[in-house]
Amino acid sequence: MQCKGAFMKTNVAPRCCPGRQRLAPAAIGHRGRDRLVVCASKVPVDQLLGVAKHAAQLGAEVVMAALDKPRTITRKEGTDIVTETDKASEAAVVGAIRAAFPDHAVLGEEGGVQGDVGSDYLWCVDPLDGTVNFAHGYSSFCVSVGVVRHATPVAGCVIEFLPAPGGPSAWSTRTFTGARNTGAFLDGKQIFVSRVKELRDAVVATELVYYPDMWPQLSALHRSFTGQCRGVRMSGAAAANLCHLAMGCIDSYWQYNLKPWDVAAGLIILEEAGGRATTGDGLAYSVFDRSLIATNDALYDKVLALTEPQTSAMLSEGVSLSPWCVPRGYRVRSGAQLD
Missing domain, CATH: 3.40.190.80 (D-Maltodextrin-Binding Protein; domain 2)
Structure with a gap:
């Protein structure tokens, strides 16, 4: 999906603005295993993460169900493509987010912007990242659900699909999660x-x-x-x-x-x-x-x-x-x- 129509130029400080200078190493994110403690969200991050995980799981279930079925592929712009699975996965993901946070904005790759754009929160949904891989049965592809406050991510879940033993139609998943100041995890183990x-x-x-x-x-x-x-x-x-x-x-x-x-x-x-x-x-x-x-x-x-x-x-x-x-x-x- 191209960025036009429902999108605008942002009021993030422009590249030449003194307020957006190159950052010294100690000023950017985390250093190793140290924690940079900030209050990143007025909604508790564990609540945001819980919804991200639930929504991503619903999307992953749609993708998993489609893995042994024929693909219906539609061209977008250039060489980009979309399948009916992208759209069905996004519908499941967005439905879960809107049910939990009807006052938040949602930005989906396929469906564009929904919800209240006046919110501090924007959910960014890629219902099938790696559509070409999915369409050709080539790993890896994933469902990605993240939420930002203004321009900064505060919670997210990525469910990645990988080949599993048992033949070309067998697939497994692994789940990556992270929320501000709580650590990052792969299937529950910190990474x-x-x-x-x-x-x-x-x-x-x-x-x-x-x-x-x-x-x-x-x-x-x-x-x-x-x-x-x-x-x-x-x-x-x-x-x-x-x-x-x-x-x-x-x-x-x-x-x-x-x-x-x-x-x-x-x-x-x-x-x-x-x-x-x-x-x-x-x-x-x-x-x-x-x-x-x-x-x-x-x-x-x-x-x-x-x-x-x-x-x-x-x-x-x-x-x-x-x-x-x-x-x-x-x-x-x-x-x-x-x-």
Whole structure:
């Protein structure tokens, strides 16, 4: 789904604003296993997380039921596709959220904006992240349900589908959860990012998507990471990449043109696992930003050293990296998550 129509330009501080400067390492998210204690939500985060888990489970049940059935695939824009399962999963997820929080706003990849955009809370729903993988029976794909207060994720759940023993039609799931100041968990067991310190020892993830105006920089970045890291992996699902980073099986992730429903749930899981996220040129990240680097602490400066020059080159050539996909009327206030 493209960001137009029901979306507006945000009042998040622009990239040139002094109030949105590059952050020193100690100022961004968590450091290792330490906790950054903030009051992130007026609704208790355990209540938000409970609804996120319930909604994601309902969506996952829809996906699981469809795995052994023929797919009905419809083209969206370009090479993007949607299936009837995306839509049915989103309906189940959104129904659960609206029943629990009728006064909150919901942003779904397929259905757009629903609910009260005057709310402090925006639920970001990707009912089937990795639709191409799902359509071809290729792992991994997932259901992602996250909630942000203004622009900051406060709770999220990602249910990932993986092949299971028993043949090509057998699938299992694993559930990632996180809520502000409570930790990140995989099937109930706490998880943390890796402690890899050098790029030569790192496995990194991205999705090599062709954007004509960004292609020179994206291909240069892919070349740099491939040449300097142990390996570059592409899962086909942004939420899965963030969760894989949170559990320590990859060490960094970089991507451009992600949307709020791609990152809201995975980002809070990553942060609670001790990870860090900024824009590609080192500015404080919000779910409405178009560039993302996510790493453990030890690799952050090394990754930024590769992404910052290419991100700056995009900006100097007029590529738009301003915030996008903000629902019209939704209040995005810098620092509001801290009150």
